[in-house]
Structures are given as structure tokens and as C-alpha cells.
Amino acid sequence: MKTLFVSYRVTDLGRSLAFYRALGYAELGRVDLGDGGRLVILKFPDEPAASLELVHRAGGGPVEVGSGFDHLAIEVDALAATLERLTGAGLEPGPVEYPGGPDGPKTSWLTDPDGYRLELVEWPPDSPEGLTTEF
Template identity: 45%
Template sequence: MRTLHIGLRVTDRKDSLAFYEAIGYEVVGCVPETPIGHLTMLKLPDDEFVTVELVHDAKPVVRGTDVSHLVVKVESMADTLEALASQGIEPAGPGHESADGLKTAFVADPDGRRIELVQWPPGHADGMTAADLPPRKDDSDG
């Protein structure tokens, strides 16, 4: 098994699409009329498959009923934040840099969902692995 994608309910399809495209997502396709609303499928340029589905219907999005945050890997935090700022998207709070060079920052989409931007230190794997986490104490932790 593997994770396919995450579906995010959005209030304004146009604003949300502009935001996710500013981060770097590309539209793969749309399914305009489904029982859950208009679906827009997105992926990042280095992704092979759809990773985000924007779901738009007439119901308002209620904060707290969607997700905590998405995480997007960036090559250069400085370049990414500069590019986002040029489109009116500012960080949602201060960023963080660890001693080993891991850099993180958050931005918020038009519905207030946090998107965590991550720049791995040189030589790090493309994704998170068990080596990035503290050792497990026992199986009851998670």
C-alpha cells in the first residue's frame, strides 16, 4: 500500500488554485461534477503522480475539519520565499533552521491551512525516513 493523495476542501477554487500554483503545483486535470464537488488534481514537478486534490463545493470550509498541514520539499528556502513574496504570499510566522542545516517555514493557503516548506540539508534523502525521528521507546507510542 501507499498514500495516493490528500483531498483538501477549498472555499474559493480560483484563489486556492492560484495559491497552490504559486507554491509550484501543476494541474494534472479536473473532474467538474462529482457527488463531493469540483475536483482539481495537482502534483509538483518532481512528483510522478497526483498528490493533492482540491475539492470545491457550495458548503463553506470549517477550519479544523480538514488537515493539520501539508509538507513540500523545496530546493532553496530563500529562493522559494522570495518567489512567494513576489506573489503576495508571506511566511506564517518565523522559520526554523537546525544545526544540521534543515530549514523549515510555513505559509497559509486561502482557507488558512498551513503548508510547511522544507529544505533538507545537503546529502539528505529526498523524503523523511526513520533516521529523522527519535528512536521509538515501544510500540505503544504510535
């Protein structure tokens, strides 16, 4: 088994697509769900497959982010450059943090239009790629 992607229900599909496109996601496809609902499948250009799905259900009302969801983590190559690009695109990333101390990963937090939190992570140069059994 393997995880395919995470799916978010969104209140305003156009607003959410603008946010995730500014973040760097590219659209792979759309599915009409009927009754005005649709989903859009996204991925980063360097990813081999879909990693995010946005689902809009017409008349579904505003999204209330539940207490069980915490955040989506996104790996970036250069956090400072990413934050500069996102700020230039009108997004509001938080300050750089060092949760593992000065030699650990660098992170910054961002919130999407529906309140979903995203953690941008730059791993230290000598660390294994992403989280592994060696983290």
C-alpha cells in the same frame, strides 16, 4: 498499499488554484461533481503523480479547518530562493526556522486561503531524501 494524495475542501476554487499555482503546483485534470461542484488534481512538475486534490462543493459554505488536521509538508531544494519567489508572487511565507538546530532542516510556514497550514522544508545537504527510517 501507498498514499496517493491529500484532498482539501476549498471555499473558492479560483482563489485556491491561484495560491497553489503560485506555490508551483501544476494542474493534471478536473472532474465535474455535478451541482456546481468540482475537483482539481494537482502535482509539482517533478513529481511522478498527483499529490494534491482541491475539492469545491457549490453551496458547501466556508471551510472550517478541523482540529484534527495539522499541516502539509512540502520539500524544497533551496528555501531562501523559494521564499523570494513566493513573496514576489504575492504570498506571505513566514520566517526561516531551524526546528532541529542549526545543522537540521530549514523550514518556513505558509497558510492557504482556507486556513490550511503548509510547511516548506529544505533538508540539510547530507541527510537522506525526505523522512526515512534513518531520520
